[in-house]
Amino acid sequence: MGEFATLLGPGGPLARVIDGFESRREQQLMADWVGEALAERSVLAVEAGTGTGKTFAYLVPALLSGRHVIVSTGTRTLQDQLFHRDLPVLSQALGRPVRVALLKGRANYLCRHRLQLADQARSLPGIEPPSARALSRVRAWAQVTRSGDLAELTGLREDDAVWPAVTSTRDNCLGTECPDYQRCHVVAARREAQAADVVVVNHHLLLADLALKEEGFGELLPGTDAVILDEAHQVPEIAAQFFGLSVSSRQAVALTRDTQLELTRLGLLDTGARGLVSRVESGFAQAQSALRGGPERVEYEALPAAFMDSLHEAADALGALAGGLEDTGSDDPGVRQCARRAQELAAAVETWLSVAPEDGVRWVEAARGFSLGFSPFEVAARLRELMKARPCAWVFTSATLAVGDDFAHFLGRVGATDARTLKVDSPFDFERQALLYLPRALPEPSDPTHTTAVVAAALPLIEAAQGRTFLLFTSHRALKEAARLLRGRPGFAERYPLLVQGEAPRESLLKSFREHGGAVLLGSASFWEGVDVRGPTLAVVVIDKLPFASPDDPLLKARLVGIRRRGGNPFFEYQVPQAVLALKQGFGRLIRDREDFGVVAICDPRLKTRRYGRLFVQSLPPAVLTEDGEEAARFLRSRLAAAGIASPRVASA
Numbered sequence: 001m002g003e004f005a006t007l008l009g010p011g012g013p014l015a016r017v018i019d020g021f022e023s024r025r026e027q028q029l030m031a032d033w034v035g036e037a038l039a040e041r042s043v044l045a046v047e048a049g050t051g052t053g054k055t056f057a058y059l060v061p062a063l064l065s066g067r068h069v070i071v072s073t074g075t076r077t078l079q080d081q082l083f084h085r086d087l088p089v090l091s092q093a094l095g096r097p098v099r100v101a102l103l104k105g106r107a108n109y110l111c112r113h114r115l116q117l118a119d120q121a122r123s124l125p126g127i128e129p130p131s132a133r134a135l136s137r138v139r140a141w142a143q144v145t146r147s148g149d150l151a152e153l154t155g156l157r158e159d160d161a162v163w164p165a166v167t168s169t170r171d172n173c174l175g176t177e178c179p180d181y182q183r184c185h186v187v188a189a190r191r192e193a194q195a196a197d198v199v200v201v202n203h204h205l206l207l208a209d210l211a212l213k214e215e216g217f218g219e220l221l222p223g224t225d226a227v228i229l230d231e232a233h234q235v236p237e238i239a240a241q242f243f244g245l246s247v248s249s250r251q252a253v254a255l256t257r258d259t260q261l262e263l264t265r266l267g268l269l270d271t272g273a274r275g276l277v278s279r280v281e282s283g284f285a286q287a288q289s290a291l292r293g294g295p296e297r298v299e300y301e302a303l304p305a306a307f308m309d310s311l312h313e314a315a316d317a318l319g320a321l322a323g324g325l326e327d328t329g330s331d332d333p334g335v336r337q338c339a340r341r342a343q344e345l346a347a348a349v350e351t352w353l354s355v356a357p358e359d360g361v362r363w364v365e366a367a368r369g370f371s372l373g374f375s376p377f378e379v380a381a382r383l384r385e386l387m388k389a390r391p392c393a394w395v396f397t398s399a400t401l402a403v404g405d406d407f408a409h410f411l412g413r414v415g416a417t418d419a420r421t422l423k424v425d426s427p428f429d430f431e432r433q434a435l436l437y438l439p440r441a442l443p444e445p446s447d448p449t450h451t452t453a454v455v456a457a458a459l460p461l462i463e464a465a466q467g468r469t470f471l472l473f474t475s476h477r478a479l480k481e482a483a484r485l486l487r488g489r490p491g492f493a494e495r496y497p498l499l500v501q502g503e504a505p506r507e508s509l510l511k512s513f514r515e516h517g518g519a520v521l522l523g524s525a526s527f528w529e530g531v532d533v534r535g536p537t538l539a540v541v542v543i544d545k546l547p548f549a550s551p552d553d554p555l556l557k558a559r560l561v562g563i564r565r566r567g568g569n570p571f572f573e574y575q576v577p578q579a580v581l582a583l584k585q586g587f588g589r590l591i592r593d594r595e596d597f598g599v600v601a602i603c604d605p606r607l608k609t610r611r612y613g614r615l616f617v618q619s620l621p622p623a624v625l626t627e628d629g630e631e632a633a634r635f636l637r638s639r640l641a642a643a644g645i646a647s648p649r650v651a652s653a
């Protein structure tokens with residue numbers, strides 16, 4: 001064990017200063033490897049099991065390195081935790097004052113220019129204005145805020161029309177031509193980030209910066225010595241979005257609205273300009289109506305001819321609008337910006353229309369208007385090139401990167417096949433704390449009776465644990481059916497509050513689950529990861545099926561085609577490893593602490609009947625395995641009793 005054993009050890013500065021700090025060998029080992037990667041500017045991937053204390057294991061070497069480090073996270077919760085809690089505490093404990101900055105996407109900051117324009121929106125026909133109340137709150141706050149971070153403004157609804165009216169996008173930002181540039185909050189936040197020693201960002205922003213796209217500004221990475229990506233299992237999906245193309249009809253709606261606002265401000269909104277704007281609106285509206293009545297997602301090959309004709313017309317109309325705006329002769333930055341946006345939007349639609357079939361997959365989503373999507377078959381090679389062009393240390397870490405002990409799947413997807421790898425097991429005692437229950441005699445997942453069988457297998461566990469259960473589903477259909485079955489059981493909902501995804505916001509469902517202490521929560525994708533319920537409030541996790549991604553997903557299709565084209569086997573090279581990682585995430589909801597205990601039930605017979613089933617089981621933490629439902633229920637009753645929780649009531653049905 002190297003230098004970090006002392007710092008992170010029982011007699012070290014962290015143990016002395018931080019309340020409840022627990023010295024862990026696993027944490028020290030990881031810190032050593034991260035420290036080495038930072039010193040050598042190498043690429044490292046670390047899978048750190050739950051409870052390793054991985055944030056300290058990378059933050060301590062980062063702070064001591066004296067270098068410029070970017071830490072990127074997948075979620076806002078972790079971003080806030082690092083910035084507001086972990087970094088200040090560590091910097092104090094280590095006696096290292098460091099300049100730390102939290103940088104968010106531009107949609108999180110007030111745009112002064114658009115706040116002024118928002119007043120015009122109140123007088124234009126056909127434009128939904130933000131409410132006067134919301135706008136006056138923003139205006140009052142704008143006078144006093146230092147950071148311009150909209151998180152300071154609480155109490156406004158997330159879907160309030162005021163947000164897009166007072167924030168900028170890369171499309172509508174006037175940049176250096178903006179009269180408010182010197183006082184701009186977005187610009188100030190970026191300057192602060194450049195001057196800081198440690199910058200906390202999210203993966204979207206990092207990848208945008210790396211790919212010089214969208215809201216990235218390409219100024220963070222050149223001065224950076226190390227990039228540490230936590231929750232790195234999310235990086236490949238996000239990278240795929242950045243190397244693809246997405247154009248939405250909402251961009252056109254926003255453009256026509258902003259054009260009218262800017263022209264009205266200058267008194268230039270005449271009949272000719274109105275005609276150009278309405279030609280764009282009608283091109284997109286006709287394309288949208290050509291999709292009406294069809295499926296929500298349509299592959300390129302199946303698009304109706306009327307849609308394609310309207311899309312060509314919409315692209316032409318955008319070009320005409322750009323020309324018309326230029327012809328006004330106005331040198332106003334707002335008008336010039338609208339002309340540029342119209343041109344870029346026309347170019348994006350034309351690029352989408354002219355993609356070569358061998359480059360990737362194209363589709364259209366018909367929801368909230370429509371959007372054109374394109375995903376290339378290969379993203380790893382591009383990611384590798386971009387990383388190679390930045391000669392700094394790259395550290396990828398997450399609780400789920402490896403399949404068994406093998407990192408090849410993850411590294412292949414991020415184009416870092418020559419990275420060093422480290423797998424740090426969780427310090428938790430899974431054999432004592434958890435039971436893996438694989439119910440017997442279940443129907444195949446495709447069988448129509450499967451969800452009924454899942455509910456039947458879950459009921460004795462729910463009764464034994466007196467609620468305290470997460471039921472995790474791989475589809476909304478199964479989730480709804482299970483909710484219906486449970487609600488149909490006499491007395492069930494009276495004994496156990498049933499919290500169902502979709503019936504309330506995610507955070508409020510979790511809050512109710514924690515507060516009640518004996519609830520049953522039914523969730524799909526968004527509850528499989530990033531949910532942390534500690535203590536006996538959660539004692540059972542039931543998983544309905546192995547989480548293979550939906551074969552209808554165009555991004556998945558693109559990837560599978562890509563693998564097939566280079567002679568690989570998409571099922572074993574991609575779908576199985578991907579599902580293993582997702583299952584590890586789901587399993588990871590149960591044991592979050594040394595004192596946690598419980599049962600994970602996986603109701604998919606393929607774990608036992610298919611050759612690949614063993615790989616799934618081997619990749620999970622080493623809980624004791626049972627196929628006996630009574631043993632699982634006994635385990636729960638005895639552990640709850642040991643935790644001082646009274647015996648369960650007798651089931652009434």
Ligand code: SF4
Nearest residue numbers: 111112173174178184
């Ligand atoms: S520079 Fe861009 S983001 Fe900043 S105030 Fe101006 S338009 Fe808004």
